[in-house]
Amino acid sequence: MFMDLVAIALLAGVLGLDVVSFPQIMISRPIVGATLGGLFFGAPFAGMVCGAALECLALEALPVGASRYPEWGSASVVAGAVGSLGANVGALPRPGAFAVAVAIGIATAWVGGLTMVGHRQLIARFARPRLDRLAAGDMHAVMTLQLFGMTADFVRAATLGVLAYLPARFFALWCDAHWTVNAPISRAFVVTCVAAVAASAIWKDFHAISGTRRLFLASLTAGTILVAMGA
Amino acid sequence: MPETTIPPAVVPTPGDPPTPSLGTLAQATIFMRCLAIQGSWNYEQLIGNGIAFCIEPALRQLPGGVDGEAYREALARQSKYFNSHPYLASIAVGALARIEIEGVAPSRIERFRTALCGPLGSVGDRLVWASWLPACSLVGLLLFGVGWSPLWVVSGFLIVYNSGHLWLRVWGFRSGWKNGMRVAVSLGHPVLQHGPRYIGRISAVLGGLALPFAVHRGIGGGEPFTTVPIGVAVFTPLLAVLLVRLPARVQGWLAVLILLAALVLYSVIG
Numbered sequence: 001m002f003m004d005l006v007a008i009a010l011l012a013g014v015l016g017l018d019v020v021s022f023p024q025i026m027i028s029r030p031i032v033g034a035t036l037g038g039l040f041f042g043a044p045f046a047g048m049v050c051g052a053a054l055e056c057l058a059l060e061a062l063p064v065g066a067s068r069y070p071e072w073g074s075a076s077v078v079a080g081a082v083g084s085l086g087a088n089v090g091a092l093p094r095p096g097a098f099a100v101a102v103a104i105g106i107a108t109a110w111v112g113g114l115t116m117v118g119h120r121q122l123i124a125r126f127a128r129p130r131l132d133r134l135a136a137g138d139m140h141a142v143m144t145l146q147l148f149g150m151t152a153d154f155v156r157a158a159t160l161g162v163l164a165y166l167p168a169r170f171f172a173l174w175c176d177a178h179w180t181v182n183a184p185i186s187r188a189f190v191v192t193c194v195a196a197v198a199a200s201a202i203w204k205d206f207h208a209i210s211g212t213r214r215l216f217l218a219s220l221t222a223g224t225i226l227v228a229m230g231a
Numbered sequence: 232m233p234e235t236t237i238p239p240a241v242v243p244t245p246g247d248p249p250t251p252s253l254g255t256l257a258q259a260t261i262f263m264r265c266l267a268i269q270g271s272w273n274y275e276q277l278i279g280n281g282i283a284f285c286i287e288p289a290l291r292q293l294p295g296g297v298d299g300e301a302y303r304e305a306l307a308r309q310s311k312y313f314n315s316h317p318y319l320a321s322i323a324v325g326a327l328a329r330i331e332i333e334g335v336a337p338s339r340i341e342r343f344r345t346a347l348c349g350p351l352g353s354v355g356d357r358l359v360w361a362s363w364l365p366a367c368s369l370v371g372l373l374l375f376g377v378g379w380s381p382l383w384v385v386s387g388f389l390i391v392y393n394s395g396h397l398w399l400r401v402w403g404f405r406s407g408w409k410n411g412m413r414v415a416v417s418l419g420h421p422v423l424q425h426g427p428r429y430i431g432r433i434s435a436v437l438g439g440l441a442l443p444f445a446v447h448r449g450i451g452g453g454e455p456f457t458t459v460p461i462g463v464a465v466f467t468p469l470l471a472v473l474l475v476r477l478p479a480r481v482q483g484w485l486a487v488l489i490l491l492a493a494l495v496l497y498s499v500i501g
Contacts, residue, residue: 023266044381103491123273137303149271181498191449196470197483202438209431219439
């Protein structure tokens with residue numbers, strides 16, 4: 001269990017760091033983070049399914065400018081790890097674990113967004129006593145501030161990952177043991193919810209570009225027909 | 232998002248000096264540092280300190296090196312408040328590094344620096360956060376939907392996204408360095424000007440194709456003409472229409488969280 005927590009902390013820390021601080025190569029996106037979380041617990045496919053669900057939700061919240069947005073990096077690791085509980089390699093997540101993983105992923109991302117605000121305020125507080133040195137062109141002050149910000153971000157995300165994973169793991173196991181809703185219906189419920197958010201996000205995101213809504217509807221129809229034909 | 236206007240102060244002017252040289256090691260160091268440009272992002276300086284952090288290797292070329300007055304003055308100037316999209320900030324890093332090396336008057340550098348903030352922020356937000364990222368996200372969902380393995384879905388998404396991301400950073404720095412104060416040339420690049428429109432259209436197609444496949448795989452695949460897939464095909468658009476009609480302040484993920492909490496409660500207690 002201790003080693004699990006160490007791994008969650010490291011993974012959540014690195015992916016949380018990727019959201020804003022370094023290097024923004026989008027390993028923090030849910031479809032990557034949750035797959036990695038699931039991979040660590042031996043069920044990458046279950047993690048990926050949770051990641052795809054969260055990716056649908058992440059389409060809605062674009063990380064534009066200084067706005068507050070959910071922090072999907074550490075949240076995805078937690079969701080992937082929770083979703084992989086009880087699942088085998090190549091198997092879908094268990095119904096209870098899937099629903100709880102997606103819910104915990106959303107909640108952790110929301111809390112993560114709040115911690116990012118706190119992190120930015122912390123850097124500003126750390127910078128204030130050093131403003132004179134920055135104004136004097138002190139290279140060490142520039143480096144110190146940069147390193148402090150990144151270290152604090154890593155610690156923030158790692159701590160969030162561990163604090164979210166610990167209760168979520170036990171809650172998901174308990175829920176799964178007491179789950180009464182039929183597995184296919186339970187999965188369908190979760191997938192319907194997230195797909196609806198993705199569809200509404202696409203509809204709203206690209207409305208300013210002429211013709212995009214017609215293209216979306218046409219390709220949605222084509223995609224549905226292809227799935228119905230078993231393509 | 233609003234159309235970007237290029238400030239008159241940065242429009243090309245004739246008789247600009249030739250491009251100065253910058254060593255490969257310095258370029259590589261600046262590129263690596265650009266990946267951490269938001270490392271000290273805060274509500275007071277925004278990425279100001281990050282700009283100084285990225286430009287610092289180039290400033291070592293100033294007379295007197297790291298112990299010189301010119302180096303300290305330039306570093307002090309560059310650590311002040313600055314706002315930009317993190318990827319397009321590389322244009323600013325290149326341009327500001329060049330004009331510092333060329334010894335442009337400090338007041339002119341400061342005016343130029345202030346003028347850069349708006350365009351680089353809005354162009355980057357439109358191109359990357361509102362277009363490229365969602366498009367690549369939909370590519371990831373499509374790869375998932377058509378049955379790729381976890382390794383290939385993750386690799387596919389990261390390769391597609393970062394081919395654009397890293398190109399933008401490298402091109403941005405080179406273009407900024409090459410053009411210096413003539414940053415309008417960089418901002419006039421067709422990808423920056425027209426990219427969001429084309430990527431938006433491609434995203435709409437990708438989204439329409441990705442969703443049915445991803446949904447089908449997410450529910451476990453199987454025969455499409457059975458109760459569960461048909462139910463999903465009926466209820467998903469209905470819920471999507473409801474979400475579109477909800478006030479903008481109501482976030483879809485919050486609605487999903489409430490619905491999932493209800494499902495969990497019903498299933499374990501009901």
